[in-house]
Amino acid sequence: MAYLATALQSFFTDYVHTQRNLSDNTIASYRDTWRLLIKHVCATTVTSADQIRLEDIDRDMITAFLDHLSNERANTAATRNARLIAIRVLFAHILPDHPEHAETIRRILTIPPAKTAKPMISYLSxxxxxxxxxxxxxxxxxxxxxxxxxxxxxxxxxxxxxxxxxxxxxxxxxxxxxxxxxxxxxxxxxxxxxxxxxxxxxxxxxxxxxxxxxxxxxxxxxxxxxxxxxxxxxxxxxxxxxxxxxxxxxxxxxxxxxxxxxxxxxxxxxxxxxxxxxxxxxxxxxxxxxxxxxxxxxxxxxLEKTRPPEVAPGTYAPDPGILIWLEAL
Missing domain, CATH: 1.10.443.10 (Intergrase catalytic core)
Structure with missing residues (x-):
């Protein structure tokens, strides 16, 4: 029986610092994700935080958590995907040490990210x-x-x-x-x-x-x-x-x-x-x-480089006469 708390302690004390040397911002993001997930598990089951086992967190639980982020916490798709990445990183890290949970972990790792629309950037003139x-x-x-x-x-x-x-x-x-x-x-x-x-x-x-x-x-x-x-x-x-x-x-x-x-x-x-x-x-x-x-x-x-020599430069504007004609239709 493997407890989530043991995996998290190994992950945050050794892997993210010593092996990966991740930035403080990335570590904080991973930490916040797992705090939210643990609270969600405790709120939806009768299990206490210290008693959560690895087998308690399966694909259905992760999917429900991601839906909770989107629907109840009004998180954007980008935030939801960032939380999913934090979950994937831990399970990918512990997979070699827990072959008995390989199928459960594999299904978690295949959860697709949400599609995001890339907005036009804003900048100052x-x-x-x-x-x-x-x-x-x-x-x-x-x-x-x-x-x-x-x-x-x-x-x-x-x-x-x-x-x-x-x-x-x-x-x-x-x-x-x-x-x-x-x-x-x-x-x-x-x-x-x-x-x-x-x-x-x-x-x-x-x-x-x-x-x-x-x-x-x-x-x-x-x-x-x-x-x-x-x-x-x-x-x-x-x-x-x-x-x-x-x-x-x-x-x-x-x-x-x-x-x-x-x-x-x-x-x-x-x-x-x-x-x-x-x-x-x-x-x-x-x-x-x-x-x-x-x-x-x-x-x-x-666009200007593709302009034929006989065409006047600038943005096209119709002859004023055509506007009058169109209004009279």
């Missing part, structure tokens, strides 16, 4: 970016910190987790300035920054180094700002930027929107998509293809 960067009150330390944080994100396209992990030593301000960070999956990468951002960063560091802690963008006690704190600060500045630039108020702007903005700026500058993938830390260029799909400028430029 040049005017919207300028309005956002001008929004923080730079007469205060908090405003100067926020302005530097937003400017660096737009320049580099860092993920919010990468931004949180930055220290004052992460910035290199020599003749070829760049920033070092630990990317997704604990991958170390370096991203160049512009001369303008470097000069602004030098002024910022002079003030930042007089304050406690080593986080590049600290809170009141010197510790790095949390994910929620950064998003709240961004939301505050978006509201301020809406007054001079109303179009930004119509968009759902998050820190990941600024990452998308970086990619689109690079694409509009003519940077090859493979270089953009390296810049953003994508393992596969297919991940970066979403920017090609969202960029109407690139599509219109491609």
């Amino acid at each position: 040049e005017d919207e970016t300028d309005a956002l960067l001008a929004a923080p009150d730079t007469t205060t330390w908090t405003g100067r910190r926020d302005q530097m944080m937003l400017a660096l994100t737009v320049n580099t396209g860092l993920r919010i987790s990468e931004l949180i992990g930055l220290a004052t030593t992460s910035i290199h301000t020599g003749t070829s300035p760049y920033i070092e960070c630990e990317g997704k999956g604990r991958k170390h990468r370096a991203t160049p920054i512009s001369a303008m951002t470097r000069d602004q960063m030098l002024d910022y560091l002079t003030e930042r180094n007089s304050r406690p802690g080593t986080a590049l963008f600290p809170g009141p006690r010197g510790n790095a700002l949390s994910r929620d704190a950064i998003e709240r600060r961004l939301a505050t500045h978006v509201r301020t930027a809406t007054e001079p630039c109303p179009s930004i108020g119509a968009k759902h702007v998050t820190m990941h929107t600024l990452r998308h903005t970086t990619a689109m700026n690079l694409l509009h500058a003519g940077v090859d998509i493979t270089v953009i993938a390296l810049w953003l830390g994508h393992e596969q260029t297919s991940t970066t293809d979403i920017y090609l799909h969202a960029d109407m400028e690139t599509k219109n430029a491609a």
